[in-house]
Amino acid sequence: MTLDIETLVDLYRDMWLIRAFELGLEREFKKGNVPGMLHTGVGQEATQAALAAHLKATDCFFPDHRCHGINALAQEKYQGDGERIMAELFGRATGVCSGKGGSLHSANPKVGNFGDNAVEGSYMATVLGVALAWQMRKEPNVACCIIGDGTVGRGEFHESLNMAAIWKLPVLYACVNNGYAISMPVGKGHASADIVDLARGYGMPCVIVDGNDIELAYAEVQKAIEHIRAGNGPYFLEFKTWRWQGLFSGEFRPPEEVKYWKEDHDPIKLARAKIIDASDLTAADIDRIEAEVKEEIERWIDFAKSSPMPDPAKATANVYVDWAVTA
Amino acid sequence: MTDSSIRTRTYGQALNEALDLAMGRDESVFLLGEVIGEMGGDFGVTRGLWTKYGAERVRDTPLSEAAIVGATVGAAMVGMRPVAEIMFADFLGECYDQLVNNAAKMHYMFDGQFKASIVVRTACGGGFGGGPHHSQSVEGWFLNVPGLVIVAPATPVDAKGLLIASIEDDNPILFLEHKALYRVKGDVPEGYYTTPLGKAVVAREGKDVTVVATMKMVHEALAAANELAGEGIDVEVVDLRTIRPYDAETVLASVRKTGRAVVANEAPKIGGLAGELSATIGEECFRDLKAPVIRVAGLDTPIPFSLVLEKYILPGKEQIVAGIRSVMK
Numbered sequence: 178m179t180l181d182i183e184t185l186v187d188l189y190r191d192m193w194l195i196r197a198f199e200l201g202l203e204r205e206f207k208k209g210n211v212p213g214m215l216h217t218g219v220g221q222e223a224t225q226a227a228l229a230a231h232l233k234a235t236d237c238f239f240p241d242h243r244c245h246g247i248n249a250l251a252q253e254k255y256q257g258d259g260e261r262i263m264a265e266l267f268g269r270a271t272g273v274c275s276g277k278g279g280s281l282h283s284a285n286p287k288v289g290n291f292g293d294n295a296v297e298g299s300y301m302a303t304v305l306g307v308a309l310a311w312q313m314r315k316e317p318n319v320a321c322c323i324i325g326d327g328t329v330g331r332g333e334f335h336e337s338l339n340m341a342a343i344w345k346l347p348v349l350y351a352c353v354n355n356g357y358a359i360s361m362p363v364g365k366g367h368a369s370a371d372i373v374d375l376a377r378g379y380g381m382p383c384v385i386v387d388g389n390d391i392e393l394a395y396a397e398v399q400k401a402i403e404h405i406r407a408g409n410g411p412y413f414l415e416f417k418t419w420r421w422q423g424l425f426s427g428e429f430r431p432p433e434e435v436k437y438w439k440e441d442h443d444p445i446k447l448a449r450a451k452i453i454d455a456s457d458l459t460a461a462d463i464d465r466i467e468a469e470v471k472e473e474i475e476r477w478i479d480f481a482k483s484s485p486m487p488d489p490a491k492a493t494a495n496v497y498v499d500w501a502v503t504a
Numbered sequence: 505m506t507d508s509s510i511r512t513r514t515y516g517q518a519l520n521e522a523l524d525l526a527m528g529r530d531e532s533v534f535l536l537g538e539v540i541g542e543m544g545g546d547f548g549v550t551r552g553l554w555t556k557y558g559a560e561r562v563r564d565t566p567l568s569e570a571a572i573v574g575a576t577v578g579a580a581m582v583g584m585r586p587v588a589e590i591m592f593a594d595f596l597g598e599c600y601d602q603l604v605n606n607a608a609k610m611h612y613m614f615d616g617q618f619k620a621s622i623v624v625r626t627a628c629g630g631g632f633g634g635g636p637h638h639s640q641s642v643e644g645w646f647l648n649v650p651g652l653v654i655v656a657p658a659t660p661v662d663a664k665g666l667l668i669a670s671i672e673d674d675n676p677i678l679f680l681e682h683k684a685l686y687r688v689k690g691d692v693p694e695g696y697y698t699t700p701l702g703k704a705v706v707a708r709e710g711k712d713v714t715v716v717a718t719m720k721m722v723h724e725a726l727a728a729a730n731e732l733a734g735e736g737i738d739v740e741v742v743d744l745r746t747i748r749p750y751d752a753e754t755v756l757a758s759v760r761k762t763g764r765a766v767v768a769n770e771a772p773k774i775g776g777l778a779g780e781l782s783a784t785i786g787e788e789c790f791r792d793l794k795a796p797v798i799r800v801a802g803l804d805t806p807i808p809f810s811l812v813l814e815k816y817i818l819p820g821k822e823q824i825v826a827g828i829r830s831v832m833k
Contacts, residue, residue, distance in 0.1 A: 237582075275615040284614040291581060292614050296605050302574020303606060306586065310579040313534070313560060320578075336571035343566070495616040496650050498674035500702070500749065 180392050182456045186466070188230060188391050189448045192222035193467050194253075195246030196445060197474040202245065202266060203422075205478060212268050213279055218243035220389075220421040223444035224353050227394035228321060229254065231402050237291045237307055238321040239300040240283075241353065243420065247323070248273075248283050248290055255288040260477035269484035276487040277495075298324060298331035305337055308346035319405045321349040327358025329372055338379040338411070345410035349401055350376070352413065353388065355420040357430075376413040388416025389444040392451070418444075513692040515685045518660035519549045519625075522667035523587065525696045527557050530585060533671055534561040536572055537589030537625075546591045547627055547686050569598035576622040577607050577676075585621050585671055593628035593642045593680065600645070607676035608651035620676040623667070629682040629720055629770055630807050630818055639807040639814070641769070643718075643747050644776030646678055654747040655701060656680040658722035660690035662745060665699025673701060680747075682719040704751035706758065710740035713764040713828050716755055716781055718744045721768040721819070728824040737832060747777060755781065756788050763794040766827040770818060773801035795831040800824050 180188075199217040206215045218225060221243060229250040232238055240248055245262060252273065253259030265272025265283045272278070273285045284292030291307065294300045301322055308320040328334060329352070341348045352372050356363055364370035373383035382404065386397045394416060401412040419438035440446075452458055493502045513521065526533045534557075535550060541564040544551030554562040565572050569590055576586040590596055596603065607620040630639030643654055653675045657663040663681070670677040707722055708729055715725040722743045729739035742758050744750055759765045765785050769778040778799040785797050803817040 274613065274617070277615045278613045282613045284617055286581070286617055292610075292618075294606060296601055299574065299601055299606050302571045302602055303578040303581070304574075305571055306575035306578025306580070306584075307582050308578070309575055310582045310584045313584075333570050333574065336566075336568035337574075339566060340568060340571050340575070495612050497653070497749075498611055498619055498621075500675070502650070 179396060182452070184395075185392070185448065185452055185455075186458070188226050188395060189445075189452060189463070190466055190470060191226040191229060191250055192391065192445055192448060194250065194470050194474070195222040195225055197467075197471045198245060198249055198263070198477070201474045201478050202263070210482060211266055215280060216242045217422045218246045218420070220438060220443070221353055221355060221418045222246060223391040223394045223448070224351065224388045224416045224418060225250065226391060227398045228323070228351055230395060231398045232289055232319065232321060234287065234289050236319045236321065237286075237289045238323060239291050239304055240293045241323045241325050241328070242281050242293055242295060242297070243325070243353070244293065244323060245280065245283075251288040251290050252285060256285070260480040263477040264481040264484050267481040267484070268486070269481055270487040271480070271484040275491065298328035298333045301328070301331070301333040301337035304348055305340050305346060308341065308348045309344065312344070312346060317406050319347050319349055319402055321351055323351045323353060325358065326352065326354040326356070326363045326372055327361070327366065329367055329375060330358070338376055338381070338413070341411040342379040342381055345408075347405045347408075348411040349405055350411065350413045352415045353418060354415050355418050357420070372415045373413060381411045381413055383413040383415070385415045385417060388418035389442050389447060391444060391448050509694050510691045511694060512689050513660050515657070515660045515663045515681070515688050515690070516547060516549055518664035518692045519667055519681065520551060520553070521692070522664045522671075523550060523553060524556070526668055526671045527553065527561065529696065532583060533585045533587065534563065535587050535589065536563040536565050536575065538565055538567060538591050540564060540589050545589055547683070549625070549681070550589065569595050570602050573599035573602035573622075573624055574606065576624065577602065577610065577620050580621045581610075581618045587623040587625060587671060590624060590626040592638050593626040594637045594640050596626060596642055596645065603646070603652065603676070603678065604649050608649050611675075612651055619674045621674045623670045623677045623679050625679045625681060627683045628680045629684055630814055631684050631720070633809060633811050633814065634683075634807070635809040636806045641771035641802070643680065644771050647748060647777060647780060651676065652748060653677045653701065654680065655745070656718045656747050657745060658685065658707070658719050658743050660688065660692045662699050662705075664692055665697050666701065666745065668696065669698035669701050672698060680719065684720045688723070699745070702746045702749055702751055704742050704744045704746070704754040706740060706754070707743040708739065708741040710738040710762065712738045712762055713766060713831055714740045714742060714755075714758040714762045715766045715768055715824060715828065716742045716744060717768040718747060718777070719770070721770055721824075724819070724821045725768055725824050727821040728828060731821070731825060732828060737828065739828060750781075752784055752788070756785065759785050759789045760792045763792050764831040765789075765793070765797045766800055766824065766831060767797060768800045768819065768824050768827070771802055772804045773799055774804055776801065795833070798827040798831050800827040
């Protein structure tokens with residue numbers, strides 16, 4: 178036990194918020210209330226909670242497509258209206274992008290959320306420019322790029338790590354290795370199942386972290402961000418984790434693997450056991466926290482569902498800056 | 505335009521002046537690309553700027569086109585005004601996703617929260633034996649991309665004014681520079697000025713037929729007009745200057761006046777700018793037209809290496825003259 182109990186409980190609340198958000202969203206998706214596609218981050222909560230805990234609003238993160246959770250945490254932490262992330266996923270006018278972005282393109286620069294790009298890994302190039310601008314202007318911010326293991330197959334992965342390394346850019350690469358790119362096991366899709374093996378050649382610190390252990394994740398993110406903020410250049414973290422959802426839903430994975438990750442190594446169960454073990458808090462106390470958060474998420478869902486749809490005429494707005502689109 | 509004095513400058517020098525003046529005026533302007541630093545770029549457009557502004561603002565990059573363009577977008581997201589150089593337009597395939605899915609959509613999909621205020625300069629066009637991967641006219645690749653601006657100067661004076669205007673503009677701009685024009689000379693005012701984006705210019709007034717063209721084809725069209733003037737055919741040449749969004753008003757006004765239109769474009773005819781302009785003229789000016797609109801464009805082939813082969817497939821003055829004669833029948 179390295180974390181004080183208050184921090185651990187806060188992180189637990191954040192992880193549970195992500196899970197409740199995703200499960201609530203999935204329920205509404207199945208009812209047909211959420212348009213488009215849905216990729217949830219259930220099982221990967223610890224990584225997102227750890228990153229959200231250390232990134233400031235003046236830093237930035239490029240979320241991947243399973244990052245509703247960190248988007249909501251940042252929105253809630255810095256603007257107190259996490260429900261606007263939910264509303265965006267419902268395609269409503271009250272969403273952070275007024276319904277134009279949805280699940281795969283939610284952004285809000287005021288909270289450091291620089292937006293997902295649904296062409297996985299494209300923002301590995303974008304993050305370079307943010308970091309470069311901050312370096313040129315001597316602003317001590319960290320540009321974080323959250324990627325999956327599948328993204329490593331993109332050329333931008335290599336272009337990005339190379340450029341960040343030669344220019345010593347303040348970039349945190351947070352690779353969420355959940356074992357599968359769509360349904361391709363990581364060891365089949367890449368020359369190594371450990372992504373750090375591919376990153377190490379670029380000469381930056383590369384660390385494998387148990388992405389389901391919130392204490393470890395929190396500590397390693399802290400170390401990485403201190404390194405970057407001190408001007409030492411980029412840093413690569415590989416979080417070993419597992420997603421509960423298939424890319425679309427439920428493709429086959431071995432039962433023993435499912436059991437290990439869902440029952441024996443679930444980030445939320447692990448953290449819950451730690452809290453009970455290390456404090457006076459009881460299971461009932463934690464249940465109470467969970468119920469409070471769940472209630473809040475249901476309020477967000479109600480907000481989203483009762484929010485107005487965008488005005489259809491807004492579909493032609495903001496194509497260009499200061500230039501109207503005429504049909 | 506300011507009242508500054510006029511000098512003779514090449515198209516390449518005019519672009520260099522534009523970068524110099526923009527960097528001198530605004531610290532958020534910086535350049536990145538392959539060998540643009542001490543070497544001054546493959547076509548010399550950034551020559552001298554590395555010495556004047558330093559390696560930080562005139563930044564040499566690895567051969568990583570996606571990262572170059574991606575980095576410009578990221579820097580623009582936090583308020584910079586980066587200008588990237590992609591050595592040959594043919595290489596835009598390497599950063600197509602960054603331009604099309606990232607730069608062009610960012611302002612829209614995040615509903616105005618970010619501006620991709622970038623300029624991507626690139627050398628396009630054939631005629632010098634560059635072969636299939638150093639000669640293409642690529643505007644058609646990007647014509648179908650809402651959110652992107654495509655600028656294509658034909659003259660030194662416009663090269664300078666349009667580049668400064670592009671750097672000042674908040675939209676993502678693909679800035680096409682035709683390789684055959686880098687050494688073309690013309691009058692260029694000293695000092696800082698802008699030429700408006702989205703505005704075509706009538707490069708030559710005439711009453712019988714309108715030729716709409718961009719970049720090198722403007723010069724070919726002017727040569728065709730001079731040749732036909734001797735036969736009593738009075739040709740008007742419209743230089744589009746901005747390809748997307750283009751100035752339909754000026755094009756249509758010219759065609760309504762002359763009643764005949766030839767659209768000249770160096771790229772292959774299928775699916776490109778020539779077809780787009782021709783369709784718009786057909787839709788808007790059908791009753792004013794005395795003859796069908798003619799497209800003068802490249803043959804539907806890749807660009808071959810041997811100069812004899814290349815000359816065969818690329819359009820020029822002769823093809824424009826033939827096109828004009830055809831609509832004058």
